Amino acid sequence: MTEDQRNKLIERIKRLLALSKSPNEHEAAAAMSKAQELMRELSITEEDLELTDFATVRTDTLLVKSGHRLPRYVSYMSYLMKTAFGVECIFSDGQRNKEIIFVGTKSKTEICVYTWTVLARILKTKAAEYKFSITHLRCSPGKKAALAEEYCEGWVWGVWENIVPETVSQREHELTKKLINTKFNIKTADMRGSGASGAEANDAYSQGMQTGKNTRLHQGMQADKRGALSETRYLGRA
Template sequence: MEKDYREKIKKLLALAESPNEHEAKAALLKAKELMAEHKLSELDVKDVGKKEVKEVLLEGMQASTRHNPWIIPLSTVIGENYCCKAFNNKYSGKQLRTIGFVGFEEDVQICEQVFRYAVNCVESKLKEIKKENGCYSAQYRKKLCDGYGYGFMVGAQEAFEKQKKENEEKGWGLVMVTPQEVTEHIKDFKHENFNKNAGSKLDANAFGIGYTDGKKFDPTKKLEA
């Protein structure tokens, strides 16, 4: 039985290299599900020598203290729960930081999909908030938007913690831990404090709404669809 599942996972990982984007994504997600369920890692089904730690900067995913500061901690939450590590790159003279992930290639692909989906969920709500509060000052609207964004991040973090506990009870927990190779790769990266006080002046009501929405965040339904 174990051999059968290994063969299935190998085939799915091979299919994940398909030029058909939707087919590739579906194969990757199913492979991850089987690996977790049957306590297997990609190291068990692929040649170790072929696995490389990748650094990937995400096009269009940027943040600063003034522009969507909640994106930075959200990337950390997503990365830690998808076997990757988040980082951000700031070019000299620029305020915006570009978000990136470090991890094995297949993990980074899935991590990026989940992160972009999470950001889209938040930004969709922020459009509503800005529209509903168009008569108020830009400063007040930013307070509302940042409150929602940070609230969503905290709620999503709790949702992942709950999921992690459930997986551990099933015996799947260790499979989804960030590989040691990834942790070693990123340990020498320069880490800067980002917007320490960003969460100190937020709208409490908007934070609460974001927190509730974040706790409901379930990327698997969207990605599998």
């Protein structure tokens, strides 16, 4: 049996299980009997069927090199995504760059890649604008880079404060965790802070937070047949 044939049977089982809730007793019984027959044939359980609605999707948009420590603001962004969408986020080393992997329902993970990409693009632009704004400071390029990272940390928390948390059911949480335990060997990410300190660092963080609070981020809500997001909604508080 090919993977495509198996997937078609799984979809048929789902339809039969839905039909098994029919008020027509004979129709419901026949649907349940056929669903159970197909489940035995495929050696799958009801939980296996539930997991087919979950997925893992990855992106390396932030371009953090593999093997390098993860900037703290990137970790903060993962908390933001978890809060906004109710997904789990895992970091992994890709062939060239670090990747973030979103784990959750298929609809949520697909939308997460879009939102993460937009978020990263905005942050990259804001960080560049901040760096330009501090060209007058008499400090080394390394310190300016550290201040820019401090700005990024503030920016992400500013956006995070404006997010409306997603409510996740206990069952969805359990299935997400099971998928992670099945597919990944989780290790603690090696993170680093900006390295900046003092009044200038505090000022950079404050500027970033204020700009983040004013950011109007929209999340993708619906994809067309080609995978392009055709609808968005404002992701934040009114």
